[in-house]
Amino acid sequence: MNILKFPKIKPGLRFYSQGQLINNRIREYFYFINNRGELFLQDSKYKTIATRYNDEKFLYNFFQNLRLNTSNRYKEFKHVYLCEGERNYLICQDTPIVYTDLIDVRKDDCDKDNVSNQYLNQLYQTSSDNLALIYNNCLRLTTNFDPSKINVKTEGKIYYRNKYKSNSIVKSALADILAQRFVFDCNDKLPTHIEWNNYKYSLIHT
Incomplete structure (x- = not known):
């Protein structure tokens, strides 16, 4: 079993405990999300598929209602x-x-784990109007796919311009699928376009 360990982050070197009670009325919990979109309790010793959160309702409510922490805590x-x-x-x-x-929204039985060559070729020939990106491993969390919003960083990481007009990272397995459609100019180290459904879209570089 492939087990990934992440260093425990101590906020401001201050102690906290999961479920701690504040003012006898508010409980506090602490979470961590990795670059595969997997959500864990921050202090989990081992962060694996077995310990990540998978409940669709919880994930939907969590990320739909997530906001910036503007408090001093x-x-x-x-x-x-x-x-x-x-x-x-x-x-x-x-x-x-x-x-x-990345899924075809017209298909009721979407298989988000299908990476066969046949499936990918069908995906590449599908209009982006019929495609949606899933985020944070929750089928209820989707956004319309627009190839022109793909951002390739100078270090090679792939991001996507989200609805808040900021960049969100693309999971490496999905990035590999997108990268198969990248177009390079002769003198460029980074791709300049992505070809999708017989159309070339300019990529963002930041």
């Missing part, structure tokens, strides 16, 4: 989800939104 946790007597703090390996899959 645990500032290293940049985001927080407030829910009926709870503060749920989130710290990110990179970004709070991680695009994890």
